[in-house]
Amino acid sequence: MKNVFFFLIAIVSIGFYSCQKEPTASFTASKTTATVNETISFTNSSLEGHSFKWEFGDGTTSTEENPSHAYVSSGTYIVKLTVYSKKEKKSDDATVNITVTDLVPTKCYLKKVTITAMPFTDGSGAGWDTYNGPDVFIEITDANNVVYQTGTTVSDVTSSMLPLTWNWSTPWQFPSLTTNYYVDLTDYDTPDPNDYIGWCGPFKMSDYMTTFPTTMTKTANGITITIEVQWGN
Ligand SMILES: [Ca+2]
Numbered sequence: 001m002k003n004v005f006f007f008l009i010a011i012v013s014i015g016f017y018s019c020q021k022e023p024t025a026s027f028t029a030s031k032t033t034a035t036v037n038e039t040i041s042f043t044n045s046s047l048e049g050h051s052f053k054w055e056f057g058d059g060t061t062s063t064e065e066n067p068s069h070a071y072v073s074s075g076t077y078i079v080k081l082t083v084y085s086k087k088e089k090k091s092d093d094a095t096v097n098i099t100v101t102d103l104v105p106t107k108c109y110l111k112k113v114t115i116t117a118m119p120f121t122d123g124s125g126a127g128w129d130t131y132n133g134p135d136v137f138i139e140i141t142d143a144n145n146v147v148y149q150t151g152t153t154v155s156d157v158t159s160s161m162l163p164l165t166w167n168w169s170t171p172w173q174f175p176s177l178t179t180n181y182y183v184d185l186t187d188y189d190t191p192d193p194n195d196y197i198g199w200c201g202p203f204k205m206s207d208y209m210t211t212f213p214t215t216m217t218k219t220a221n222g223i224t225i226t227i228e229v230q231w232g233n
């Protein structure tokens with residue numbers, strides 16, 4: 001009698017067990033390397049899954065069967081899918097590593113030009129303005145003297161007024177990343193004649209496209225200029 005009882009328990013257990021099929025977790029990602037904010041789709045290929053829990057490795061989760069996700073910062077993330085049987089009696093999980101990199105900038109914008117040094121006399125030792133300091137304005141030019149941008153004039157500049165800054169409230173996009181741009185300084189006085197003080201540069205953005213700095217400094221013709229840029233796409 002005792003044996004029959006245990007036999008019945010065993011039958012019931014096997015019956016119950018066989019109702020609870022073992023889930024097997026598996027999935028694929030549309031890409032395992034992505035850039036920031038790029039959407040990655042996940043395709044669930046799990047077997048006998050009744051419900052799903054996705055952990056994207058950045059603190060976010062989903063219970064969708066086939067979710068998609070985008071990462072807001074670079075890094076390596078482990079995506080974990082946990083698959084549950086009915087009533088979550090059994091589970092299995094699978095993981096995939098996703099590497100997220102920052103988007104490489106393809107555009108550059110000028111935000112600010114700062115003059116930290118400039119000559120106050122010409123080659124003959126004469127001042128730019130007979131009466132007082134030079135009235136300085138800047139132009140962004142190229143090697144062919146095409147003028148792309150012109151900064152407002154700062155009157156009667158003296159050395160104690162340095163550094164002089166020009167800001168672009170709307171950053172100006174460099175039309176080409178491989179062109180040498182220059183900052184030209186001119187003294188614009190009346191009635192004293194206008195004088196070309198000199199150029200500083202060149203600034204060629206492609207020279208900076210491995211480290212993507214936001215400031216670059218050049219010295220030429222006694223002029224030292226720092227430009228501030230913004231990278232974008
Ligand atoms: Ca002058």
Ligand SMILES: [Ca+2]
Nearest residue numbers: 129133135156
């Ligand atoms: Ca002046």
